[in-house]
Amino acid sequence: MGWVRAAALADLPAEGAVLGVEAAGRRVALARVDGQVYAFADNCSHRDFPLSVGEVDAASCTVTCEWHGAAFDLRTGEPTCPPAIRPIPVYAVRVDAGEVWVDLS
Template sequence: MSVARACTFSELEQDSPLRVELEGVPICIVKDSAGEVHAIGDTCTHGNISLSEGFVEDDTVECWAHGSRFSLRTGAPLNLPAYEPVPVYAVTIDGDDVLIDPNVTKEI
């Protein structure tokens, strides 16, 4: 297991995605409107678009290019044109550090 520091909790703005790359894996980190931190794959499965450039509402992120929304909890696409999920990563908060293992996806 190779847990890595992705960012600090204080860097995260509510409903504002942050893109990080850990061990070559692009990850979209979001602190949702409830204050919960999520980490999903940053690339929309419909097109090669960064989800961290998208829009957050509740516990979803919307790809700005074609409007597909993804669940921040499960990675599942909630509407077309995307039909494949994005990976979801476990997040650990240790003090002010946000820790993620980019090699292990959560079982949903």
């Protein structure tokens, strides 16, 4: 599928919050930590709850699922806190002329 425009950089919320978008028919979550934009699947690998309503911890660079508290590393998608045991997909991000692009391939 390759690179897909996901959002305008200006639409990203402040640090600590997550924006859920649909990019090429896929649910993608975007978060900003220390000025860096991260993109990841908007589905918790535990029970498929949207991670876009989760909370980002900048210190650990993780997102925590609101339903049962599983956490995932935004850089790798690996779970860092149960009950999730499977990673979530993470996507490469490029910011170009104020637009956020994600690589869904």
